[in-house]
Amino acid sequence: MGSQALADLAISPIPGLWITGLASQYPPHLIQPEKLDDAAARFGHDLESPGLKKLLQVNRHTGIKTRSMVSTYQDGFATGSELPSIVEIDNYFRQVGVDLAAQACRKALRESGYGPEDITHTVAVTCTNEGNPGYDLLVARQLNLPHTIDRTLLHGVGCAGGLSILRTAGQLALAATYRQRPARVLCFACELCSPNIRREMHEAERCPDPADICIGGALFSDAAAAFVLCNEYAMMASSDTGSLKNDGPRGRRLFQLLEWGSATIPDTEDELGWYTEPLGRRAILSRNVPGYTKKAIRPMFEQLLPSYQAKAGTGTGTDLLQPDNFDWALHPGGGTIIEGAQQVLGLTGDQLRASREIYETRGNSSSPTVLAVLDELRRTGGRGRDHVVATSFGPGLMIEMAMLRRCRGEGEEEE
Template identity: 55%
Template sequence: MQPNPSPALYITGLGSQYPPYLLGPRDLDQLAGRFCDLNRPGIKKLLQVNRSTGIETRSAILPYESGFATQPDPPSISEIDQFFRQAGVDLTVQACQKALKEANIAPEQITHTVGVTCTNQGNPGYDFLVARQLKLPLNVDRTLLHGVGCAGGLSILRAAAQIAGGASLRRKPARILAFACELCTPNVRHYLSMAEISVDSDRANIAAALFSDAAAAFVLCNEYALAQDEQVTPQFELLEWGCDLVPDTAEHMTFYADISGYQATLHREIPKYTKHAIGPIFDKLLPLYEEQVRSRLRPDQQPVTPLGIHDFDWALHPGGKAIIDGVADVLQLSEAQLQASREIYRTRGNSSSASVLIVLDRLRLESKKAHVVAASFGPGLAVEMAFLKNCHINQS
């Protein structure tokens, strides 16, 4: 018996926005030299990592010659909050406008928003400010996720899918604008201060060498919305998704507000855990994805042959070179399958929750495969995964 298809969910528009500045490893070296004792073990470790990340440039909302980077003391949480609620909101709005334009959907048609960030914790949430600046309807249904960190880009995809699926059960259209924004570089001064006081180089915080700034957005529509919007062209059909936790790793990746600034923890064994966690969730979701692909075949189409890892292009969160290399090694992925992830990491760094969506945005312009899997990792350690069918490639 052929399975019943799940509600039809489509990404109809994608948009990503980087700020205008690019910082190389030498820029962080020079910043540290202005404010820190370079002989301290924590600073030595941080700058050693800075030169070996494989990141050539990181996107930044401001250069290190202006703003927080020039102050005698690291910025306070209050200063960072105020800055995000202007600069971060503006960056997010730009990404959203790109997604709305591609989706051919006007702001007043949006029924829901789903937002995420880990670099702002204000109330009302920054999603309220984004909605107001975009002039979304006053009754738009807003959801703002918290606590998911780098996994957030796919967390909002999962949440949007569940909302859109619920609307389908009620036979109502859903046009969901989802977005992620992170401003990480304003925290660099604090990371340098923490590294300077660290007496154990193995415990030195390396976040200053990895993270960058960016925003990304997408529009997700259900079949009832597409039935009303004849000019909307789907980019991807979202067919399956899931999440999991790696046991006994809750303290390996953390990010929280402290009285002196944002504190980040990145355990050296994260790449080991992520590379071994990604195979099991892929194997669990793949048969479910194949069922959904089969259920959507027309009578005149050929049956779906069994799919494997190499039938997919991968939008992998570029959390670090060791993470990308570890996943590639354990799953035996080709360089072509991870080209978009590696390129974003090399040229822009790790923009936390926005990164995986930016990789997906880039991948759909380059992919030659009909099937795409997106994966990201976050605090917990959490693993998020989504399976999508490329609507522009006519094969099963």
């Protein structure tokens, strides 16, 4: 490829952005719903108190068969007689959470074919740690990433975080393309929600009105996920000097990122939240959230679709793709959110198979979950559809959506 072709990359209307490695990492423990009842009794809670009784009832009917957790209710962190303080939770994350995130990053790097020395940027997110310097620096040190990397750490986006880092990485990679430089962006999300379950039970027991309890203690789990996003220069260049070579397995294409969007749903900032307090974090999860998400998802899809379709080369005008032409990596915030999306978009169960699988077997681990769904999606259901939508929701309420095209013959075997 000559110098003119290289220059053309900077002005191409089609983003040259590819996910080249993708991984999810769950901790070793899978906890069944009934174990929460056992834990509440063992910690001395009043199981007949209206609030806790309601929380345990919800826990048995979420549709989650197992939740992934960094420790069991029997031993490990937060199993003593006293509730852990926010200081203890913080210290625990900056050891165990960092290790979990680093594991996910190593898997994504291994699949991408790139080494730590090749990474030019990192974009990370968490809502379960607020330390400064951010945990992304601790992960970078553990991975031996170059000290010259461009680091970005997002906060305040909650369950939307997995796609927030994808959007941010896409913008950074396109900026690098404009500057005619390679971008190999390592992105990762990590959440440890289970250390907060003790506080959820504590607060539920003291809540006089069962209608006012937060059901987060029945939904949330622990996980990390990571991916590598590359621009066109990174796929061709052996170094930041821009010299070209055939890298063999390096930079194999899994998905091409073609379009994305983000929006805040007006007057919903009190519907979903996560606030730090002395004994952990206070979660706010309104019963109105599924209704808001249901109303927001189709308008965002229709807003992004024409641009995506033009870039994907599948026709324009009245010949538009429909929701059922896509596989959906929907963040499984709860069973009603999955059902609402399926109803409003007219989707089949097969199109949401990965979302249901992750929800039922791992629970909702906040920001990494949508990336874990995307990872699961490429491994289940045979060949799958060529077009993929990933979408998630977070505090604000905000909606994040990304549209991707599967790359056949490189990151996925034909069947």
